[in-house]
Amino acid sequence: MGFYVLRRLLQMVPVFLGTTFLIYALVWAVPGDPFEGKCGERDCPAAYVSAMRDKFNLDDPLLVQYGKYLGNLARGDFGETSAGLAVGERIATAFPVTLRLALVALLIEAVIGITAGVVSGLRNRGFLDSLVLVSTLFLISIPVFVTGYVVQLVFGLQLGLISPTVTSPTWGNLIVPGFVLASLSMAYVARLSRASIAENRRADYVRTALAKGLPQKRVVGVHMLRNSLIPVITFLGTDLGAFLGGAIVTEGIFNVPGVGGLVYRSILTKDGAMVTGVVTVLVLVYLLMTLLVDMLYAVLDPRIRYD
Amino acid sequence: MSRARLVPAAVAVALIATGCGTPETPAGSNSDAGITIFNTEPENPLVPGNTTEVGGSRVLDALFTGLVEYRNEDAQPVNAMAESIETKDSKLFTVKIKKGWKFHDGSPVSAKSFVDAWNWTAYGPNGTQGASFFSQIEGFADVNPKDPDGPDGPEKAPAPKAEKLSGLKVVDETTFTITLSEPFAVFPVTIGYEVFAPLPEAFFKDQKAFEANPIGNGPFKFVSRTVGTDIKLTRNDDYQGDDKPKFKDLTLKVYQSRESAYADLVANNLDFMEELPPNALAGQKYETDLGDRVVQRETLNLQTIAFPLYAKPYDNAALRRAISMAINREEITQRIFEGTRKPAESWVHPLMKGYQAGQCGVYCKYDPQKAKEELAKSGYTGEILLLSNTDGGHQEWAEAVANSIKNALGVDAKFVPSTSFGEFRQKVNAHEMNGMYRAGWIADYPSIENWLTPLYRTGASSNDGLYSNPKFDAKLAEADKAPSEEQAIRLYLEAEKMLAEDMPAIPLWSQTTIAGKSNRLKVANLHPFRKLDLDSVEVA
Numbered sequence: 001m002g003f004y005v006l007r008r009l010l011q012m013v014p015v016f017l018g019t020t021f022l023i024y025a026l027v028w029a030v031p032g033d034p035f036e037g038k039c040g041e042r043d044c045p046a047a048y049v050s051a052m053r054d055k056f057n058l059d060d061p062l063l064v065q066y067g068k069y070l071g072n073l074a075r076g077d078f079g080e081t082s083a084g085l086a087v088g089e090r091i092a093t094a095f096p097v098t099l100r101l102a103l104v105a106l107l108i109e110a111v112i113g114i115t116a117g118v119v120s121g122l123r124n125r126g127f128l129d130s131l132v133l134v135s136t137l138f139l140i141s142i143p144v145f146v147t148g149y150v151v152q153l154v155f156g157l158q159l160g161l162i163s164p165t166v167t168s169p170t171w172g173n174l175i176v177p178g179f180v181l182a183s184l185s186m187a188y189v190a191r192l193s194r195a196s197i198a199e200n201r202r203a204d205y206v207r208t209a210l211a212k213g214l215p216q217k218r219v220v221g222v223h224m225l226r227n228s229l230i231p232v233i234t235f236l237g238t239d240l241g242a243f244l245g246g247a248i249v250t251e252g253i254f255n256v257p258g259v260g261g262l263v264y265r266s267i268l269t270k271d272g273a274m275v276t277g278v279v280t281v282l283v284l285v286y287l288l289m290t291l292l293v294d295m296l297y298a299v300l301d302p303r304i305r306y307d
Numbered sequence: 308m309s310r311a312r313l314v315p316a317a318v319a320v321a322l323i324a325t326g327c328g329t330p331e332t333p334a335g336s337n338s339d340a341g342i343t344i345f346n347t348e349p350e351n352p353l354v355p356g357n358t359t360e361v362g363g364s365r366v367l368d369a370l371f372t373g374l375v376e377y378r379n380e381d382a383q384p385v386n387a388m389a390e391s392i393e394t395k396d397s398k399l400f401t402v403k404i405k406k407g408w409k410f411h412d413g414s415p416v417s418a419k420s421f422v423d424a425w426n427w428t429a430y431g432p433n434g435t436q437g438a439s440f441f442s443q444i445e446g447f448a449d450v451n452p453k454d455p456d457g458p459d460g461p462e463k464a465p466a467p468k469a470e471k472l473s474g475l476k477v478v479d480e481t482t483f484t485i486t487l488s489e490p491f492a493v494f495p496v497t498i499g500y501e502v503f504a505p506l507p508e509a510f511f512k513d514q515k516a517f518e519a520n521p522i523g524n525g526p527f528k529f530v531s532r533t534v535g536t537d538i539k540l541t542r543n544d545d546y547q548g549d550d551k552p553k554f555k556d557l558t559l560k561v562y563q564s565r566e567s568a569y570a571d572l573v574a575n576n577l578d579f580m581e582e583l584p585p586n587a588l589a590g591q592k593y594e595t596d597l598g599d600r601v602v603q604r605e606t607l608n609l610q611t612i613a614f615p616l617y618a619k620p621y622d623n624a625a626l627r628r629a630i631s632m633a634i635n636r637e638e639i640t641q642r643i644f645e646g647t648r649k650p651a652e653s654w655v656h657p658l659m660k661g662y663q664a665g666q667c668g669v670y671c672k673y674d675p676q677k678a679k680e681e682l683a684k685s686g687y688t689g690e691i692l693l694l695s696n697t698d699g700g701h702q703e704w705a706e707a708v709a710n711s712i713k714n715a716l717g718v719d720a721k722f723v724p725s726t727s728f729g730e731f732r733q734k735v736n737a738h739e740m741n742g743m744y745r746a747g748w749i750a751d752y753p754s755i756e757n758w759l760t761p762l763y764r765t766g767a768s769s770n771d772g773l774y775s776n777p778k779f780d781a782k783l784a785e786a787d788k789a790p791s792e793e794q795a796i797r798l799y800l801e802a803e804k805m806l807a808e809d810m811p812a813i814p815l816w817s818q819t820t821i822a823g824k825s826n827r828l829k830v831a832n833l834h835p836f837r838k839l840d841l842d843s844v845e846v847a
Contacts, residue, residue, distance in 0.1 A: 047435070048435060048438065050434065051433070082351065083351050152570055157573055165571050167576070252564040252566070252567060253567055255563050255568070257536050261563040269350060
C-alpha cells in the first residue's frame, strides 16, 4: 500500500506541472486587455499599465514568465493580485469556507441519500420505493439555480424563516446553502445505493448470513451496506472534489465568500495571478481526493489490494 | 485505519483554520446606529490616487475629504477643506486650506499633505490609476513621460526628468499654488474627485502599512477589513467638516452578486444599495418588493446614440440629422421607461451649471416630415443598423428606437444585439462598428466642459466615433482659456450649439437611478454621482 501511495504521489508531479502551465498560459492568453475595467469606466493610464505589466512579468516570453511563477510557488509565494493582496492569503481565507460548505453538503447528501436508497432498496416496489424514485426524479430535473432561488424566495423572503443570504459562514448558517448544493447529488446517491442494495439483497453471502441466524439489523448494516457502498463512495469522493472546486451558483445566490465566487470574479476581472493560484490549489485537492477514494476501496473491500 | 476517526479530525482542522464567526446585531438608537451598505471588492490598494473604480471609491469617499466636494442638490462644487481657491488668469491658482484639520492619526493636514500626495500620484514609476487627472498641471510630462510605443510595446517609458510637478508650490503651512500648463477655467471644479485627496506623512513612511490601515481626513475612519467580506468604518468624532455623519458605524459589505444583495435589501438585512440588479428592474418588480423604500434621483448620466463617423453611410450629416428627428423620445420614455427617463434636447446634462435647454434645436424633436426631407437630402436609402449590448437591459428601448426610425423614415432600420458589454466596448474602442451604437456618458466632474471635450474634441480620449470639427475644437480651446467660469460657460455653450448641425451623437434621454433602502433608514438620499449621500443618512 505504501509503495502504491508513493507511486501515485509521484505521478502527481507531471500532472501538476502540465495543468498549471496550461492554466497559466490560458489565463494570460484571454483576448482583450487584462487591465481593462480596473480603472472604472475609463481607460487605465499608460504608466499604470506598464507598472502592472512589470509586476506580472508580462513582457517576458511565456516560458520565462511561467518559470518565474513556479520559482515563487516553490517558495510558497502565490504572488499578488492587482489590488496588492497576497493570493496565498486570499486562498487561505476563502478555502476553509468552501471546505465547510462542501462538508455540510456532503454530509446531507450522504445521510439522506444513503438512507433513502437503503430503505427503498429493501422495500422493492413498495410505496416508499416509488416515493423515493419520483422525488429523486424531481430533484434531478431541477437545476441548482432554480432550487437556490426558490429556497431563498420562499423561506427567506416570503416566510422569513431564514436570512436570505449567509451573514457569516458558520456551520449553522451554511446548512441551507449546503442543502441546495447537495440536492442534485442527493438524488443520485439515493438511486445508486438503491440499485446496489437491491442487487446485493439476493447475493449468496446475504442468504448465508441470514441462514446463520444473524439478526436482520446486522445483515443489512454490516454485510450488505459495506459491499453496496463502493460505487456510492466513488461518487461521493468525486463530488466532494467538485464541491471544493467551488459552487459558483450556490455561493452567488447565498453570498457565501468561498472559492467559487473568488474564481468567478477573478476571471471576470482578469486577475490572472488569482485564477492560476486558486486553480492550482484545486488541481492538488482533486488529485488528493481521488487518491483518498481509491484507498477507501481497500478499506471497504479487503479483497482489493494495491500492491 | 479507522473510518470513524477521519471525519471529526477534518472538522476540527477546519474549525481551527477559520475560527468561528459571530453574527452581528446592529444597535437600535439614532446617532449611535450602524448601517451596512452594498459594495464590491476593491480592485486596487486603498490609496486615493490609485483608485478610480467604484468598489474602492465607496470606501475612500468616506475616509477622505478633498479641497472641494460636490453638494447633493445640484452637484456643484463647494469648498470643503479649501478656504479659498483664487485665480486671475485661469492658469495660476492660489489655494488656501482651512486650519485645524487633522488626519485620523492626529497629524495635521497642511498644504504639504496635498502637494506631496499629488506629486506621488502623478509620478510615472508609481504607476497609479489617477495619474492622468494631473496632466493639466505644469511639469506633468517631466514626471510622467509618455511611453514611445505604448504600454504594451517592448520599449520602456523613459525615466522621468523630475520627481515633482513643477506647477505645485507650497507657500506656507496652509497655502499652495497650482500652475497649469495651459489656462483651464473650470479646473477648480475638477478637483472634487478622491484622486485629489491629501495624504498623511505615514503614507510616505510605510506605504504597505497604510494600504492595510488607511489614514484619511474624512468623516469616517478605518476600523478593519476582511478581504472578500467587508470593510468596517466608524465615525470620526474629531471631524472638522460640515458634513458630519448622523450615525456611527458604516460597514461596506462585499457581495458576490447584485442579486444576492437585492434579496438582503428586500429582507431589510442590507441598508442601502444604489443600483438595483436587472431582475429587480424588470417589469418594475422593485415597486412591489420595496414599496416606499425605493429611492430615486436624476443622476449625471445621459444616454446617446453615437455614430461611427469612420464608416459609411454614417459620415453623412444629413442622414444623422434625419435619424435624430425620426426618434420619438417622448413616447419611448413614457411607454418603456414609464417616465423614469427625461427626453434630452442638449448634449450637456440638465443638472449642469450653465445648462441650456434646446441646444439641439429642431434636430432633437420628433418630426417625421422634416426627417424625411433630411433623408432625401442625404440621398441614402439603404438599411440603418443600431448596435447595443443587451446584458444591461437595453434591448427594449433599442428595439423601440429602431422601430421609430423605420416607421418615420420608411427605411429598413434594424437593432443588432451583442451579448456582452466587454465585447461591445472592445469593438467600439477598436473603431470596428458597422452601425450606429448605444453610448452614454457619466460625468467625471460636474462641469459643462466634461460633457463636450472628452467626447467630441478631435482625438479626445472618449471620442470613439472619431468626430472632428476644427471650428468646434477652436471654440473649446477659447473657452478653456476664459478668465472666469461664467465666460467659459458661455463659450462652451457656443461650442455645443455647433454640434447640432453635425450631430456626431444623438442625445436621447437623461437617466434616473433607482436605489433602495431598508426600513431602518429614515432618510437616505442618492447623490447625483450615483452614490449614497452619506451625510444625509438618518437611522430610525
